[in-house]
Amino acid sequence: MCVSSPEEKWLVVYTKPKLEKKIAAEIASMAYECYLPLYTVARKWSDRIKRLRQPLFPNYLFVKINPREKFRVLSANGVIRLVAFKGEPVAVSDEEIARIRMIETAGCEITREHNYCIGEKVKVVEGVLSGLEGILVKRHTDKRFVVQLPLINQSIGVEIPMHCLERVS
Structure with missing residues (x-):
């Protein structure tokens, strides 16, 4: 230094x-x-x-x-x-x-907070729905999101823990 x-x-x-x-x-x-x-x-x-x-x-x-x-x-x-x-x-x-x-x-457990915006395209990167992409439609709580996943020209809402999501560019 x-x-x-x-x-x-x-x-x-x-x-x-x-x-x-x-x-x-x-x-x-x-x-x-x-x-x-x-x-x-x-x-x-x-x-x-x-x-x-x-x-x-x-x-x-x-x-x-x-x-x-x-x-x-x-x-x-x-x-x-x-x-x-x-x-x-x-x-x-x-x-x-x-x-x-x-x-x-400090030795504390650190977690990254994700600043996703409503309407942003996201992808599920962990769990049984891994690989699915959707649109963030609302933020349910500080720890979970509701994501809209277009399947067969329909939409469904699903709560996904935020650590399982990734922004799609």
């Missing part, structure tokens, strides 16, 4: 899917401070359950750099862009990064 200068800010890097750890290592090798928040998730296979460390914010990581040096970070293999607003990179405060680090290291 380098000593940071006052011009350095935490910028948000948007990455290709499933490459966050590799990109974080590459950016760190450029002598920049890089932060990829991780959480532990249990994944079940037919013969075992394994605990994996996954990015807390898929496709995103944080890099502390001088915004004038952003092109070095953008040159890293797998980086798509810096998150920007009105053409300027978005900076995250040191306090926000500290809060995320505190939550990550």
